[in-house]
Amino acid sequence: DGAMARLLASVGSDQLMQARALAAAVGLPVPESPVSDPTAAAGTSTTATAAGTAATTPTAAAAAPTTSDATTPSAASCSAPRPAAPGLTADQGLTAVVSAEQKAVYAYQVSATRLTDPASSQAVAVLSTHEDRLAALRDMLRRRCLQLPTLEPGYTLAAAFTQQPATALAGLEDQLGLLYGDLIALSTGSVRSAAIAALVQTAEHGLLWGPSGRPLPGLDVALSSGPPVAVPSGSSGGTS
16 A cells, blocks of 8 residues: 555665665675666766765666556646645645656756865756656646646745755755655556656665765654663563
């Protein structure tokens, strides 16, 4: 179901990021994701992040959402696009990620000018993947006869995007991951597949800018150390 799909996608994305970091640390080939575009994966390079782990810098668009879905009408058949129905639906989730990706494109355009190379070039490469993903997502909305969110000429950004752009971009990717986690839970079929691919890519991109503050990409939970669990006296692991 939706909740389990989100959990599995989140845990799987984290396992992939951990595997890549370990592989890079010991000099083994960095594993690719089965949901990534293999042609784009061939054009990536390994870089060290501020966390001391490895991530891949995209040199081409990767994991762009697919728009093929036999159950949805073609864009040409939509005489009047409709607004997404209210409530927790796949249409609402898809509309939300389109709006967020529009803002992400703008944020990367602003931040890239505040960074110096090689970080600036890295930001431009990631910007390209967001632009490609946004185009594919907007096409998915059209195919579902849904209205496109208004494309604003500019957005209000937090001061960090100009003062600490790397940190701000890491936070941006983290928030995008949560929205894609929502979409995974709300959708099925090709929309869910596209959301899973996007979740993996947001995790990749986030690590390019620094360590993640979230234990599982796309899942809004935090690990808590909490008090130690008491072992009852007299049990096999107990103390006197």
